[in-house]
Amino acid sequence: MRVPAKVNLYLGVGAPRPDGFHPLDTVYQAIGLYDDVTAGPADDWRVDVRTSDHVAAEALPPAGDNIVDRAARLLAAHHGVDVRGELRVDKDIPVAAGLAGGSADAAGALVALDRLWQLETPDDDLLRLAGELGSDVPFALVGGSAHGTGRGELVHRVPDEGGWWWVVVPFREGLSTPDVYRRFDQLHPDAPVVPTGPLAVLGALQDGDVRALARALHNDLQAAALDLRPELADVIAAGEEAGGLRGMVSGSGPTVVLLCGSGDEARQVAGTLAPSYDTVLIAPAPVAGAHLVVRA
Ligand SMILES: C[C@](O)(CO)[C@H](O)COP(=O)(O)OP(=O)(O)OC[C@H]1O[C@@H](n2ccc(N)nc2=O)[C@H](O)[C@@H]1O
Numbered sequence: 001m002r003v004p005a006k007v008n009l010y011l012g013v014g015a016p017r018p019d020g021f022h023p024l025d026t027v028y029q030a031i032g033l034y035d036d037v038t039a040g041p042a043d044d045w046r047v048d049v050r051t052s053d054h055v056a057a058e059a060l061p062p063a064g065d066n067i068v069d070r071a072a073r074l075l076a077a078h079h080g081v082d083v084r085g086e087l088r089v090d091k092d093i094p095v096a097a098g099l100a101g102g103s104a105d106a107a108g109a110l111v112a113l114d115r116l117w118q119l120e121t122p123d124d125d126l127l128r129l130a131g132e133l134g135s136d137v138p139f140a141l142v143g144g145s146a147h148g149t150g151r152g153e154l155v156h157r158v159p160d161e162g163g164w165w166w167v168v169v170p171f172r173e174g175l176s177t178p179d180v181y182r183r184f185d186q187l188h189p190d191a192p193v194v195p196t197g198p199l200a201v202l203g204a205l206q207d208g209d210v211r212a213l214a215r216a217l218h219n220d221l222q223a224a225a226l227d228l229r230p231e232l233a234d235v236i237a238a239g240e241e242a243g244g245l246r247g248m249v250s251g252s253g254p255t256v257v258l259l260c261g262s263g264d265e266a267r268q269v270a271g272t273l274a275p276s277y278d279t280v281l282i283a284p285a286p287v288a289g290a291h292l293v294v295r296a
């Protein structure tokens with residue numbers, strides 16, 4: 001099953017809660033850059049992870065600690081069944097990139113194992129288990145474009161009339177999400193308890209208006225990511241110079257994404273950037289998630 005990466009079209013971040021997580025007001029969009037997760041029968045439990053050229057295999061955790069192992073244990077415990085099967089993960093989404101690749105794999109594992117073990121887990125339970133695995137995992141189930149609140153785990157699909165195009169510039173060396181949130185706290189000691197909301201982004205999606213969306217894109221974590229990786233500012237500037245309508249850091253970074261006016265414009269921007277960076281990808285959006293959750 002194909003599971004997509006995400007970008008945050010809007011990421012409002014508030015002051016840390018007592019549990020250490022930050023309240024978010026975000027708009028996720030699933031983009032056409034995928035990992036592939038498949039499950040088959042086996043007497044024991046095996047995970048086989050393979051990576052494409054631009055995915056840093058060395059950044060993945062040791063056997064047994066992959067987020068798909070955690071997803072399998074959580075789903076099995078919820079139903080009181082044994083963890084059994086062979087799970088294969090083909091990774092094309094860069095690791096620790098701000099693209100939620102691990103979250104996509106976790107969502108894919110939940111859905112693939114739910115089918116293999118014939119559990120028919122209700123959607124609400126699946127969403128709750130996903131939220132326990134990580135803040136971005138429920139969105140990976142839902143896909144499309146969605147509003148996220150809480151620590152990001154409460155997701156509701158939103159109307160999106162656009163067919164959008166992104167140029168994606170990932171880097172082999174990732175950024176740690178907790179490090180970026182920590183830097184956010186240092187840079188914004190007076191962050192509001194309730195983060196500001198994404199009205200302009202939601203309106204642009206509803207109208208399918210790419211120029212309005214370009215104006216409204218916003219990421220409260222961008223300053224923290226740029227502080228940790230100043231050279232990302234040059235990538236954003238180069239992408240906008242090459243014809244991208246607007247460049248930004250995706251989520252906690254370090255991937256830079258550029259919103260483009262059309263598929264042709266995206267190909268042109270990617271062609272201009274390609275000689276300067278190891279990897280430059282093109283992704284249409286929005287795309288489907290791992291599982292169409294009826295309620296969302
Ligand atoms: C940056 C985003 O990708 C934006 O969507 C997410 O907020 C990150 O989501 P994620 O990788 O699924 O994060 P989790 O696995 O839930 O949490 C990892 C770590 O990120 C920090 N974290 C995450 C989410 C959140 N709302 N506040 C946080 O402070 C915490 O230090 C946490 O221990």
Ligand SMILES: Nc1ncnc2c1ncn2[C@@H]1O[C@H](COP(=O)(O)OP(=O)(O)OP(=O)(O)O)[C@@H](O)[C@H]1O
Nearest residue numbers: 059061066067095096097098099100101102105177
């Ligand atoms: N299947 C997996 N794919 C990628 N990373 C994984 C996986 N399982 C565990 N991890 C670990 O999770 C951490 C974050 O990986 P991930 O690729 O999800 O980050 P990300 O793209 O920045 O996600 P987010 O945008 O949700 O913060 C890495 O340290 C990585 O070792």
